[in-house]
Every structure is written in structure tokens, then in C-alpha cells.
Amino acid sequence: MRGIAQHEAARNLDDDAAVLDIMGQKIILTHDMMVEGVHFASHANPADIAWKLVAVNLSDLASKGARPMGVLLGFMLGDGQWDREFALGLKHALTQFNTPLLGGDTVRAGERESPRSFGMTAIGMVDGYEVPSRSGAQIGDDIFVTGHLGSAYAAYILQQAQKFCPDILLDALHRPNPQLKLGQLLAPHVGAMMDISDGLLLDAQRMAMASNICMKIDLGAVPLLREYISHMGDDVDARTRAASWGDDYQLLFTIKPSAAVKFMGQRPITKIGTCMAPHDGPLLLSMNGEAVQLPEKLGFSH
């Protein structure tokens, strides 16, 4: 699609969202889909699906520091009860994130059983400052993430194995919380920022390549919940899996060490590495001071 998307607002389709400048007012636009079998299981709770559809879209707005202005929904009808539960989850999420439903489209699924899919467009606004991109990371910047990583992965694995799963992990998988407030707070101060939907390692590689630098990441510093550690472990393998499965919806950003100081200890952010001059590739991993080989798969891709 890159060849078609020549407009500067499209940011060469290399960013989390489009940034449309309308007479000086910046409008942030994003669209994400969720498909049965790919993003949610057939037996998933419809209210959870609706919540997550809102959350993943607002997460892209958060990554640009935008305030949500509204969403448009692409809805595929199913049976009445299922649709009512979806609508309740939708209402709950939109109320929680103070975002109006502005419109959309409704279609009836075909005769034959086909996977259901839902789309959402989210519209946001940014005032006053440069909208962060994935390409603004500079040599010497520190690399940070918000929150904890790998929680959705742990929940997915534990549920698949029909094992007990703590609520805090289940919520990360089914009810992710887009980092809107942190995104707005951080945006004027960051070098580059994006959300982590496809896994820290793959998304960091994308940021490093867009910024033409090398990111050195300390796997040992990647923030994990203690519930993650007690169910999945804490070794290189467990940490690599947390950093490469995806579905995290936390923010990855770079910032000058001097600018980072005022946020540290005040906000749920963790330093995980530094930006260096282009090296042997865009990404270097270490743990306990020793180099770690990159895994074969850095993240989730379609």
C-alpha cells in the first residue's frame, strides 16, 4: 500500500497512526481490526472483544500523545444475544475512556460460517507540539517502556493449558488498558514513541530501523509482573518470550537521560536500554552484562 499512500499525513505507513494537519490542528487517525481465530478465540466473551477493539485503537492514539475524539465501528452481526453482549462491552470501554461512538457500518455475515471480524477507526487530537514518530530516536537516548510486558502472553498460555491464571494476567489479555494519560504526558519530551502490539523486540527493531540507530536492550531490565515470573519463570528464555509474543499495548519510547529524570520514580516507566550508533544490525540484546543472541522470531507478524 506504500506506493499509494503518498500523502504526508500517512507518514509513509511507517507509524502507528496518520497525522493530518488541518489548518494547524493535528488530527490523529488509526484503524485496527480484530479477527476470530487470529485476535480472539471463537468462544471468547463478546464484551471482552469489544473492549479490546476499543483499547487497541486507543493505544495507537496514546502512542502519539493524542486525546481521543471518537471512534467509528465496523460491526459484523451474529446472533442477538452475542451482539447485545458486545454492545455492553463497547459501551463500558467507551465510557471508561471517555470516548464517543460517532458512527460506523453494520453488515450481516454470509450464509456459510465465516470467521467474524470487527474494525474500528479512532480519531484523536494533539495540541501544540511535534507529534512523536517512530523515527526520532537519537544516539545517547535512554529506552523506556511503560507498565509490564508479557502478561497477555502468560494469560494466553495458562488459559490454553487450562491452568489457573491470576486476574491481573487475564485482564492484560482480555481488557488491556491503553496508556492514554502517560502518552499525553510523555509525548512532548520523547525522541521516538510507539505502542508495543507485536512484541517489544520486533517493535524496537522497527523503531531502531526508522531512526537509523542501534537499540541495546537489557532483557534483565524488562519489567515483568511477579505473577508472570511465578508462572512462566525469569530466565533468558522466559524473558525473551515476554519480549517477543506481543499483545502488550504498553508504550516504547526513547528520551534524553536529562529529560527522563523528572518522570522516574513518579510514573510506571522502566529503563530497558540505550540508543547507540548503528552497529551490527539495529538490535542488540544482553542479560546480566552478557550478550544474548536474538531469537529467530522477534515478534508477531501476519
Ligand SMILES: Nc1ncnc2c1ncn2[C@@H]1O[C@H](COP(=O)(O)OP(=O)(O)O)[C@@H](O)[C@H]1O
Ligand atoms: N491495508 C492497509 N492500508 C493502508 N495502510 C495500512 C494498511 N495496513 C496497515 N497500514 C498502515 O501501516 C502502518 C503500520 O501498521 P500496523 O503495524 O498495523 O500498525 P500498528 O501496529 O501501530 O497498528 C500504520 O500506519 C497503518 O495505518
Ligand SMILES: Cc1ncc(C[n+]2csc(CCOP(=O)(O)OP(=O)(O)O)c2C)c(N)n1
Ligand atoms: C486467539 C488468539 N490467538 C493469538 C493471539 C496472539 N496475537 C494475536 S494478534 C497479536 C499481536 C497484535 O496483532 P496485530 O493485528 O498485528 O495488531 P497491530 O500491530 O495491527 O496493532 C497477538 C500477539 C491472541 N491474542 N489470541
Ligand SMILES: [Mg+2]
Ligand atoms: Mg501501534
